[in-house]
Amino acid sequence: MQVEVTDIEVMVEGEGLADVEIIRLSQGSTAREIVAAIALKGGFPAEEAVLLIEDSDEPVDLAIVLTEGTVGGKVHHVHRAKKIAVTVFYKELEKEKHFPPSARVQRVLDWAVSKEGFNIDPTIAPDMELALHDDKIPDDQKTPLPKNAHIGRYVHHPHHRLALDLIRGKVPNGSGR
Amino acid sequence: MTPDNPDNPAHTAADADLASARFRAGILRRQWRIVSYAFPVLIMAVAAVEPDGASSEYFFRFELSGFPGTAPAVQIWDCATNALLAANRRPKGSKRVVEAFKDWGPHKDTVYRPWERTSGSHNNWAQAHPDLAWHSKRDLTFILEDLHGLLTSNAAARSSRPAA
Numbered sequence: 001m002q003v004e005v006t007d008i009e010v011m012v013e014g015e016g017l018a019d020v021e022i023i024r025l026s027q028g029s030t031a032r033e034i035v036a037a038i039a040l041k042g043g044f045p046a047e048e049a050v051l052l053i054e055d056s057d058e059p060v061d062l063a064i065v066l067t068e069g070t071v072g073g074k075v076h077h078v079h080r081a082k083k084i085a086v087t088v089f090y091k092e093l094e095k096e097k098h099f100p101p102s103a104r105v106q107r108v109l110d111w112a113v114s115k116e117g118f119n120i121d122p123t124i125a126p127d128m129e130l131a132l133h134d135d136k137i138p139d140d141q142k143t144p145l146p147k148n149a150h151i152g153r154y155v156h157h158p159h160h161r162l163a164l165d166l167i168r169g170k171v172p173n174g175s176g177r
Numbered sequence: 178m179t180p181d182n183p184d185n186p187a188h189t190a191a192d193a194d195l196a197s198a199r200f201r202a203g204i205l206r207r208q209w210r211i212v213s214y215a216f217p218v219l220i221m222a223v224a225a226v227e228p229d230g231a232s233s234e235y236f237f238r239f240e241l242s243g244f245p246g247t248a249p250a251v252q253i254w255d256c257a258t259n260a261l262l263a264a265n266r267r268p269k270g271s272k273r274v275v276e277a278f279k280d281w282g283p284h285k286d287t288v289y290r291p292w293e294r295t296s297g298s299h300n301n302w303a304q305a306h307p308d309l310a311w312h313s314k315r316d317l318t319f320i321l322e323d324l325h326g327l328l329t330s331n332a333a334a335r336s337s338r339p340a341a
Contacts, residue, residue, distance in 0.1 A: 011202055022198045075202055114336045126271040126330035143308040147326055148202065170291075170306050171273045 008066045010034055013150040014078035015049070015101070015157060016042025020148075025066055032062040034071075038078035044157065052077045052102035054150065077102035079152040081160040086151065088112045089133055090166040101152025105130055105145045112166050124168065133163035142167055187244040188216045191317070194245075195219075199318040208325045212256060217241040220254060223321060225328035228269055230335050235268060235328060237288070239317070248294040248311035249320065252287050253278050261286050270331045277327050292320055 007024040012034060023037050031051050039046035050059040054075040059082065064070055079101035086108055087096045095117055099108060109130050113120040120128060129144035132154065142165060145154075155162050194200060195214070203209050212220040219239040227233050240250040255262045267278040281289050281296070289296045292311040297303035303310035309323070 011198060011205065020198045020202045022201070073205055075205065110333070110336060113333050120333075122334035123271070125333040125336070127273050128333065146322055148199075148206070148208075148322060169273060170309060171276060 008068070008071060010066065010071050010076060011074070012038060012076040012078060013054075013102075013153060014038040014042060014076075015044060015080060015152060015155075017153065019153075020075060027066075029066045030062060031060050031064050031066065031070075034066075034076060035062060035078050042078075044080060048080045048157075049078050050080075050082055052079070052100055054102050055104055055107055056102060057100050075150075077150050077152055079155070080157040081152065081155055083160065084151055084155050085161045087133070087161070087163045088117065088130070088166050089135075089163065090118045093118060099151060101150060101155060103151050104147060105149050105151060106147040108151060108164065109147065109166075112164075118166060120166075127169045127171070129167050129169045130164045131167050133165045139165065139167040144169060185216070187241060187246075191216060191219070191241050191244050194317040197316065197318065199316070200321070203318060203321055203325070209321050212236060217244070219317075220256065221321065223324045223328055225268060226330075226332045228331050228334070230332070235262070237324065239320075240294075245313045245315060248292060248297060248315075249317070250287055250294040251290075251320065268328055270327075271334070274327050274330060288324070290320075290323060292323065 007026060008029065010023050010025060011020060012023060013020045025033050035049050035051050036046045039049055051062060052059055054077060081101050083098045084101055085096060086099050087094055097111060109128065111117050112130065113125045113128050131142035131144055134142065151162055207224060209221055209223045212222050217240055219241060221237050221239065222234045223237060225233045225235055236254040236256045238252045238254040253262045253267060264280045268274050277289050279289060280286065285295060287293050287295045291297050291303040291306045291309040292315065297311055
């Protein structure tokens with residue numbers, strides 16, 4: 001009797017990738033093979049990289065066997081940085097905090113508007129966005145980063161730093177700027 | 178209206194978007210879900226956070242004829258009545274949220290965002306904000322990410338300091 005072997009689908013972002021991707025690995029593969037697949041795409045040595053779950057801080061044990069139970073329902077991240085020093089600029093102020101490369105832009109934004117960040121007035125906090133730091137471009141011409149993007153997407157080894165601007169999102173007719 | 182024909186390029190393009198990793202990641206994160214899909218009409222539910230912090234969701238009707246060369250027409254929808262959601266039941270929050278889902282005039286019953294088919298041409302809205310305007314390289318997830326960002330933005334007000 002022929003046994004059908006089903007591939008495991010893994011949703012993953014990583015160093016060198018522009019967006020989240022789905023890769024397919026054989027049943028019985030280990031987490032190490034997720035790292036190897038992304039390292040191959042990104043063009044870096046797999047042994048230097050770690051595997052993280054979206055928005056979590058601790059690397060995954062690369063020896064675990066991939067099953068729907070271990071990788072299903074999760075977005076993963078592969079990167080050579082374990083932590084990224086994120087500096088956020090707002091008006092004349094700046095604040096820094098370390099995040100894993102698997103942190104979504106939303107997680108950094110949540111910190112930036114919070115009491116631990118810039119303590120933004122709640123009447124404008126819902127309008128705030130993050131953009132790549134550029135002091136030559138006016139805030140109203142900056143493009144907000146997608147909130148689901150992992151910050152590792154914007155960081156290139158060996159520079160484990162990211163500079164962002166906290167800006168006000170667009171309101172219809174430009175009236176909210 | 179475009180017939181439900183899988184050989185239709187717009188139908189093929191919409192199907193491809195619904196199978197993409199970014200779209201599926203949003204479902205996995207419980208940010209949105211498909212309620213129904215019979216091309217050219219797609220009904221989506223998008224997760225929301227109300228001003229009191231309660232979780233909720235809103236429905237949106239996408240009309241996808243000519244997609245992606247033509248921007249989707251997107252209406253906030255009431256699945257119970259299969260009609261536009263009543264104005265008094267629309268999302269509440271910051272000005273940006275209220276403006277996006279307002280009733281903005283007779284025969285202008287769509288979501289009010291630069292990427293939307295009807296409102297994008299209103300008041301030079303799309304030209305003024307190209308990073309939110311529709312073009313044929315955009316995808317459905319771009320719209321869903323914008324809607325989800327607006328609908329959950331009330332959470333930010335609750336994590337920052339008390340209002341002055």
